[in-house]
Amino acid sequence: MSWNSAHGAAMIAAAQAHEALAIAADAYVDVFGGLRRAGVEVMGRRLGGLLGLYIDTSHGGPACLLNIGLEEVSMRHTAAHELGHHLMGHGTSIDHQEQSSGRWGEGWPQHEREAEAFASWFLMPRPAARAALVRCGLARPQSPLDVYRMARWMGTPYATTVRHLVRLKVIDRPIETVWLKYSPGSLKAQLADGLPLEPQAHIHLLTPAAHDATLHVAAGDCLLLTVPGAHYDPLPAGLAGAPPDTVGQLSFLDSAPAPEPGRVAWVTQELAVDTTVTATTASADVFRANLQLTPGREGLDRFWA
Numbered sequence: 001m002s003w004n005s006a007h008g009a010a011m012i013a014a015a016q017a018h019e020a021l022a023i024a025a026d027a028y029v030d031v032f033g034g035l036r037r038a039g040v041e042v043m044g045r046r047l048g049g050l051l052g053l054y055i056d057t058s059h060g061g062p063a064c065l066l067n068i069g070l071e072e073v074s075m076r077h078t079a080a081h082e083l084g085h086h087l088m089g090h091g092t093s094i095d096h097q098e099q100s101s102g103r104w105g106e107g108w109p110q111h112e113r114e115a116e117a118f119a120s121w122f123l124m125p126r127p128a129a130r131a132a133l134v135r136c137g138l139a140r141p142q143s144p145l146d147v148y149r150m151a152r153w154m155g156t157p158y159a160t161t162v163r164h165l166v167r168l169k170v171i172d173r174p175i176e177t178v179w180l181k182y183s184p185g186s187l188k189a190q191l192a193d194g195l196p197l198e199p200q201a202h203i204h205l206l207t208p209a210a211h212d213a214t215l216h217v218a219a220g221d222c223l224l225l226t227v228p229g230a231h232y233d234p235l236p237a238g239l240a241g242a243p244p245d246t247v248g249q250l251s252f253l254d255s256a257p258a259p260e261p262g263r264v265a266w267v268t269q270e271l272a273v274d275t276t277v278t279a280t281t282a283s284a285d286v287f288r289a290n291l292q293l294t295p296g297r298e299g300l301d302r303f304w305a
Contacts, residue, residue, distance in 0.1 A: 014122040028153065029154070042079070051096065135210050198220040202217075229281055231262030276290050
C-alpha cells in the first residue's frame with residue numbers, strides 16, 4: 001500500500017473517530033480521552049527503545065502500553081498511533097523507535113503506514129491546524145519557527161507537523177524538504193533567545209491572538225508574553241517570574257539580553273492544578289491564557305494525576 005492510500009483510509013477513519021468518540025476537532029485533540037472512550041486500557045512504562053505496544057482482543061486487549069521516557073508530544077503521537085491500530089482493525093503491534101533502517105517510512109508494512117497516517121489526521125485535523133494558526137496570529141506558516149509554534153498549540157511533534165502540513169496543502173513538498181532539516185532544539189533555541197530551558201521543556205509565545213485560549217504545559221515550560229505593552233499580573237501559584245534551578249538546563253545564547261521584566265514566566269513543579277495567567281496591556285485591557293497541566297502518565301491511565 002502506498003502512503004497516499006494509507007492517508008486516504010486514515011483521513012476517513014480519523015474523522016469518524018472524532019465524531020464517534022465526541023472529540024473536538026477544532027482544538028487540542030484529547031487523544032487519551034479518545035482511547036478511554038474507545039475502551040482501550042492505557043498504561044505508561046519506561047520501554048527503552050520501544051515507542052509503544054498495541055494489544056488486540058485476541059491477546060487480552062484492547063490495550064496499549066506507552067513509553068513514558070518520551071516527551072509529552074511524542075507520547076501523544078504514539079497514543080494516537082496505537083488508537084489507529086485499534087480503530088482500523090489491526091492486530092497486536094509493537095512499535096519501535098526506528099520502524100525501518102532506511103529513510104523515514106520506507107519499507108513500513110501496510111498496518112504501520114495506516115496507523116501513522118491516522119495519528120496525524122487524528123491529532124491534526126484541518127480545523128485544529130487552522131485554530132493553531134489563529135492562536136499564533138498567522139494566516140499561513142512562513143518559516144519553521146511558525147510550525148514549531150503551531151505544534152505547541154496542537155501538542156504534536158515538529159517533524160510530523162511539517163509532513164502533515166503538506167497533506168493539508170498548507171505547504172508544498174520543496175518547503176517540506178527544507179523545513180525538515182531544522183531540529184526542534186534549534187528552533188526552540190531561536191525562540192528562547194537565551195532563556196534557560198530544560199532539554200524536554202518547550203517555549204510558548206503568547207500573542208494577542210492567544211487571548212482566552214487554553215495552552216497545555218508541563219513543568220519547565222516557558223511562557224513568553226509578546227502582547228505589545230503587556231506585563232504579567234502577579235503570577236498564580238505554580239508559575240515563577242525567574243527560571244527554576246538552571247543546573248542541567250540549556251541556556252542557548254548566554255550573551256542574549258534578558259527579556260523585559262514581567263514578560264516571561266516559567267511553569268514550576270509546584271503547579272498542581274489548571275490555572276489562568278493574566279496580563280495587563282498598555283490600554284489597561286486584560287489578556288488571559290488558560291493553562292492546563294500535563295499529568296504524570298506512569299502506570300494505568302485511571303491513576304494519572
